[in-house]
Amino acid sequence: MSVVSVRHAAVGYDGREILHDISLTVSAGEVVAILGANGSGKSTLVRSILGLVPLSHGRIELFGTAQRKFRDWARVGYVPQRLGAGSGVPATVGEVVASGRLARRGIFRPAGAVDKAAVQAALTDVGLIDRINDPVTTLSGGQQQRTLIARALAGKPDLLVLDEPTAGVDAASQEAFAGALGRFEEGGGTIVLVAHELGPLRPLIDRAVVVHEGRVAHEGPPPEPFGHHADPGHDHVHPHAVQPAPGICVAPADRITAN
Amino acid sequence: MDLFQYDFMIRALIGALIIGLAAPALGIYLVQRRLSLIGDGIGHVALTGVGVGLLLNQSPVISAVIVAAIGAVGVELIRERGRTSGDLALALLFYGGIAGGVVLVALSNDANSNSLVQYLFGSLITTSPQDIAVIAVLGLAVLVAMVVFRPALFAVCNDEEYARVSGLPVRALNLMMAVTTAVTVTIAMRTVGLLLVSALMVIPVAAAQQVTRGFRTTMVAAMTIGLVAAGAGVVVSAEADTPPGATTVILALAVFVAITAAAAARRLLRRRAQPPREIEPPDVVLQEAEVR
Numbered sequence: 001m002s003v004v005s006v007r008h009a010a011v012g013y014d015g016r017e018i019l020h021d022i023s024l025t026v027s028a029g030e031v032v033a034i035l036g037a038n039g040s041g042k043s044t045l046v047r048s049i050l051g052l053v054p055l056s057h058g059r060i061e062l063f064g065t066a067q068r069k070f071r072d073w074a075r076v077g078y079v080p081q082r083l084g085a086g087s088g089v090p091a092t093v094g095e096v097v098a099s100g101r102l103a104r105r106g107i108f109r110p111a112g113a114v115d116k117a118a119v120q121a122a123l124t125d126v127g128l129i130d131r132i133n134d135p136v137t138t139l140s141g142g143q144q145q146r147t148l149i150a151r152a153l154a155g156k157p158d159l160l161v162l163d164e165p166t167a168g169v170d171a172a173s174q175e176a177f178a179g180a181l182g183r184f185e186e187g188g189g190t191i192v193l194v195a196h197e198l199g200p201l202r203p204l205i206d207r208a209v210v211v212h213e214g215r216v217a218h219e220g221p222p223p224e225p226f227g228h229h230a231d232p233g234h235d236h237v238h239p240h241a242v243q244p245a246p247g248i249c250v251a252p253a254d255r256i257t258a259n
Numbered sequence: 260m261d262l263f264q265y266d267f268m269i270r271a272l273i274g275a276l277i278i279g280l281a282a283p284a285l286g287i288y289l290v291q292r293r294l295s296l297i298g299d300g301i302g303h304v305a306l307t308g309v310g311v312g313l314l315l316n317q318s319p320v321i322s323a324v325i326v327a328a329i330g331a332v333g334v335e336l337i338r339e340r341g342r343t344s345g346d347l348a349l350a351l352l353f354y355g356g357i358a359g360g361v362v363l364v365a366l367s368n369d370a371n372s373n374s375l376v377q378y379l380f381g382s383l384i385t386t387s388p389q390d391i392a393v394i395a396v397l398g399l400a401v402l403v404a405m406v407v408f409r410p411a412l413f414a415v416c417n418d419e420e421y422a423r424v425s426g427l428p429v430r431a432l433n434l435m436m437a438v439t440t441a442v443t444v445t446i447a448m449r450t451v452g453l454l455l456v457s458a459l460m461v462i463p464v465a466a467a468q469q470v471t472r473g474f475r476t477t478m479v480a481a482m483t484i485g486l487v488a489a490g491a492g493v494v495v496s497a498e499a500d501t502p503p504g505a506t507t508v509i510l511a512l513a514v515f516v517a518i519t520a521a522a523a524a525r526r527l528l529r530r531r532a533q534p535p536r537e538i539e540p541p542d543v544v545l546q547e548a549e550v551r
Binding site: 050051052071072073074076078080083088089090091092094095096098099100101102103107108110111133134135151155 | 287290291407408410411413414417418420421422423424425426427428432464468471472473474475477
């Protein structure tokens with residue numbers, strides 16, 4: 001049975017079409033990477049699979065059920081690109097991960113021993129159990145990202161959907177990430193992840209889908225790294241995921257004085 | 260002296276304590292959502308409800324709850340769409356609310372400046388036993404909702420998209436928050452007044468989060484600060500013959516300043532006490548740099 005089935009999907013915002021006629025099937029136990037440049041539509045594709053972006057054409061099925069009628073959201077674990085912008089109200093790592101249990105237990109039942117155990121197991125899995133009582137804002141970017149995967153794992157999903165999980169993440173966190181995803185896959189889980197570059201996740205990937213200008217441009221085994229990407233120790237970072245270096249910030253001021 | 264030999268003082272204290280607990284319990288979610296000032300806006304709208312009540316010779320508390328709830332749901336629907344014009348729509352709603360209230364109160368039989376001031380700045384000692392009953396029931400309902408649904412409301416305020424993908428009834432929870440805000444604003448108008456309502460929702464939370472590490476502890480600390488400030492506000496205002504609402508807000512602000520100063524002093528002392536501190540892992544340093 002297919003876990004995710006996208007048929008002739010099109011998505012548009014304000015009259016501009018971002019995805020055109022995309023079809024994609026993900027089977028149970030498969031690990032599929034959706035690759036593409038910034039602005040290719042790869043994030044929009046996973047967001048439409050999750051129901052966060054409405055389709056203008058086509059249909060999507062999750063676990064064999066039309067997405068509109070799909071109610072079993074506990075089977076889906078979503079890992080967004082980053083933790084929502086902090087508002088100043090502190091929250092501990094444990095509290096954020098505990099949100100992942102809500103899909104299973106519903107909003108009326110208070111958290112019980114099962115929930116607590118699942119939160120601890122998920123944090124152990126990503127190597128952050130010792131930070132469970134720390135405020136999330138004191139964690140590094142990579143550790144925050146691991147907190148988000150722990151939140152998704154705590155709900156014991158069958159399908160994990162990750163939106164650029166390793167963008168701008170330090171090497172130690174990437175390894176911890178790959179380990180957690182590997183164990184999830186060994187347990188029979190299905191993974192769909194959006195990535196710019198695969199890095200340490202590469203050995204996990206069964207199939208790569210390359211999205212280009214809103215269409216599937218290529219489908220097959222994950223591409224080999226080439227050029228400087230293939231250098232050992234190459235640290236690929238996303239221009240939109242990292243803080244600009246101070247030197248880059250200075251330049252525009254110079255230009256303004258030149259005017 | 261014994262302030263509490265008078266029934267009206269006991270009623271005033273009960274009313275204040277309920278608001279002191281309920282307002283921060285709701286306020287923490289509003290602060291988390293960066294909607295700290297929404298209470299203020301809904302307070303403006305509630306004034307129209309007061310005007311409607313006085314004009315129809317009905318209880319102004321109930322008509323204010325209804326009008327404020329309609330206003331709050333409207334604001335939530337505007338927010339949900341996330342249009343840039345939402346900001347302007349809010350302004351129209353808020354100023355329409357306060358202007359409508361002033362005109363309607365002036366048209367009512369109760370037309371004197373006193374009745375308006377009573378709602379704008381609070382007037383605990385004129386609170387009737389019926390008013391206290393309404394405040395107690397509604398305040399308790401707000402408290403229970405905020406505490407029981409804490410995990411779900413936390414999830415929605417922390418990461419709305421994630422909550423949506425978790426299959427939570429995000430829209431229902433948002434509308435519940437909107438209605439709860441309206442209810443809290445309205446019952447608090449007798450204590451602190453519509454113009455100072457937001458202060459009791461926000462200041463205890465702002466004070467608590469200076470020293471807390473988690474969401475639950477922040478909530479408990481904020482409710483404690485709100486309770487103490489509201490109780491002390493009633494007592495101090497009776498002793499010093501000052502308006503209770505404004506006195507409560509000043510006291511809450513004093514707590515905020517004291518906690519902030521104490522937290523800063525503690526950080527300073529810690530840094531001095533152990534200068535040769537072991538080097539933090541580099542990722543933590545990175546994060547600190549990012550926060551600044």
